[in-house]
Amino acid sequence: MQRPTLTLLAAALMLATGLACATDTPTTIPAAAVHTAEQLRDKAMHDDTAYQVVASLTTEIGPRIAGGVNDPRARAWAIAKFKALGFDKVYTEPVTYPLWVRRSEHGAIVAPFPQSLSLTALGYSPGTPKGGLTAQVVQFPSLEALKAADPSSVKGKIVYIGYRMHRTKDGHDYGIGAGIREEGPLVAYAKGAAGFLLRSAGTDPNSRTPHAGVTDFTDFKHPDKAVPAAALSNPDADQLERVLAYGKPVTVKLDLDCGLAGTYTGYNVIGDITGRKYPDQVVVIGGHLDSWDPGTGAIDDGAGVAIALGAAKLIHDLPQRPDRTVRVIAFANEEMGLWGGRAYADRHAAEVGKFQLGTESDLGAAPVWRMSASVKPQARGAIEQIAKVLEPIGVAYDPKRPGGGGSDLSQMHLKGMAALSLAQDATYYFDWHHTANDTLDKIDPQQLAQNVAVYAVFTYMAAQADGNFGSAPNAFAGDGADD
């Protein structure tokens, strides 16, 4: 019993593992669980449950804007699907949010060259006055340029920002495009503009399908502090810019019938495969059930719901239940501001220590290519064990990046849940994202199956781990996760 020696050993361990506490045993995944995970992976690569699920959702329900006519239909579909797939507990939790509705939308260049424009109103945009809003267009190349503009140059005009996104594997241009869509209308309002237009936050260079998406008009107590805001398709943005380049005043008419319409209560739909040994400890995965309305929400985010359900079903079908509970959540109203994710995190914050590990799939249906994690240092070895099983199917582990938990589950991560990030190949995702073109034909069944394999592997291995991944209140504050 050489206490001084033990203390030195502990200090060395702390250095080796960052913030590790010497009394903590490293989390590991038993060899039998690794072996089963490999079998799950190989089976998942040839399993079409997820594809059948997303085909069913997009065919039988179609578009699913939060609070719209298909919201309760989608919820009923989800409850039935969870039950059919064998979850032993299926339940809902309420999510209340301001209801935004889209009734109709038209846009046109009035002068100098009259013609219609393909556009779509942005989330939380107010409608235009009856008869439409007609005003001169003033163009800015970027959000920064708009911010720097003298209000007198903007007052009474329709602001247009023409930033063009490009395709990248990690989709990083969306940070800029979505930033313009969210904050741009607010800045335009603050400077006295009459309206706001942007080149769609999307990478398709030549489709007349504008990209919907939400704005930062979230001061719901003052809905009048907003201006009508819409996105032009890329070819329509090109056209508007060509017309502006003639150097004559360009007048555009917006006729948007949309706006806030009270409050709606939707529901997160939740299914559990209850754990055999530790039923109150949970590995949580999911997607969001709502979609934007122009398309049928196949890649955003029928795919995410389907991937999580497909993975859970494979685990459910094993001879023995997993040690911990596997939970799938189909979140309500992600699109207009993580309403489902925030409601879930607020309700379950106190239990965050019971959430073993989690992440949500919400970047389409192309293959996962990178894994990263926010876990306690003593769980890094277990993450490496997971990475080793995923490496043969194209997933690279980046130990230096945090894991954010995906869109809605980022909110549980913010509360302190250990989380992964599983980056999908986003090269073409933003071609179709939030457009009428988000339909089932954009999903490759084989690529979808790779996602299922990834989710099945990590979910099962986390459920069977000896030890936890470090979830605790505020355990990962400031880890830099951005999703």
Place this chain on the structure above:
Amino acid sequence: MQRPTLTLLAAALMLATGLACATDTPTTIPAAAVHTAEQLRDKAMHDDTAYQVVASLTTEIGPRIAGGVNDPRARAWAIAKFKALGFDKVYTEPVTYPLWVRRSEHGAIVAPFPQSLSLTALGYSPGTPKGGLTAQVVQFPSLEALKAADPSSVKGKIVYIGYRMHRTKDGHDYGIGAGIREEGPLVAYAKGAAGFLLRSAGTDPNSRTPHAGVTDFTDFKHPDKAVPAAALSNPDADQLERVLAYGKPVTVKLDLDCGLAGTYTGYNVIGDITGRKYPDQVVVIGGHLDSWDPGTGAIDDGAGVAIALGAAKLIHDLPQRPDRTVRVIAFANEEMGLWGGRAYADRHAAEVGKFQLGTESDLGAAPVWRMSASVKPQARGAIEQIAKVLEPIGVAYDPKRPGGGGSDLSQMHLKGMAALSLAQDATYYFDWHHTANDTLDKIDPQQLAQNVAVYAVFTYMAAQADGNFGSAPNAFAGDGADD
């Protein structure tokens, strides 16, 4: 003077040249003209006049459905553009046709899975009754299957044909797709159907942009002998087929506000660069000024008008006028049945012998890859001279195929005009053809310039030829040309 010998020589020539008459001198193109044509070709490859023309048309005018609000605007644009480019005669000729108008169009699956459908009404379709037409859908894989169907299986239902076009360089699938679109509605009507739907005659696999186009409902004295007819986008056709595959009765609602609305008189716009030696002999090229209304008619057929104008402008800018007149025609209402081309041919049939050679550009803006000709045998050598100048820019000469003159000018060819066919690469043309996506961004300026080079070369060489190409009343009857 060995006359018998000469006679033998003549007989040998006749064998070598098919139908040649021994007293005819072979048509040839003087060396100086060949040299100038080579210079025109090389200059055209770096000339952007055509791109500026199609940019101007699609930006300043936009969609140009025949008889619509933009019809007179497009005509005024064309007259001004012809004059600005230096044509010494610019004039119009009337084209009168039944006016068909599209006011609004909606479609939806009503049962078992309610959701909207992206569709567009077809040309000459009547509207649905006020409140829409709701009926069960009956599916057929092909036009032949519909033709073979017992009328009792169709009566009162909405016929749907799901034939899918594929991309090919020569676009031959359009023959099948357009055939279904044109004849299908007629067959459906004859069998007592309530309506007609088809999978769009288009090759884009995954765009929610339905393809417009005309039907064979051309019995204008009996407009009631027709049923509402529309095209679904490819993803919507996929969706309808998935819904049908559930095996339950599928009900669709069509709400089309469209139909015939009297008679309209539009105009072919014509510009001449008057020939120096033979002003009454004409080389004729062109495109059509009208377009379908969802897009801005860039590839169909702003490009054709621009190619012809760009080629003529290069010839105009030569130090000396061409020997024969170069004529460019921007035809009215090609889309609803070659109305402009037929009017022109009817008016000028008696002068067909004065038309040296002609063809129209109406297959987009991708490179010309094949040339063929319908000319008299003694002009084959001149065609080979043209082919030799075009070979370096990727045009292969096929001496075995006829030349049809393109869409509208096919009608002059039918009257007896010597004609070329200049096949453009149609691989992607039918992705965008007749859709909202037919916009300027689909045109590659370099590819467009190759077309201009081809048109400038053949037009100039035909204008300078020693001899003619065989135009005469009915000179090419039964040559098998199909365009």
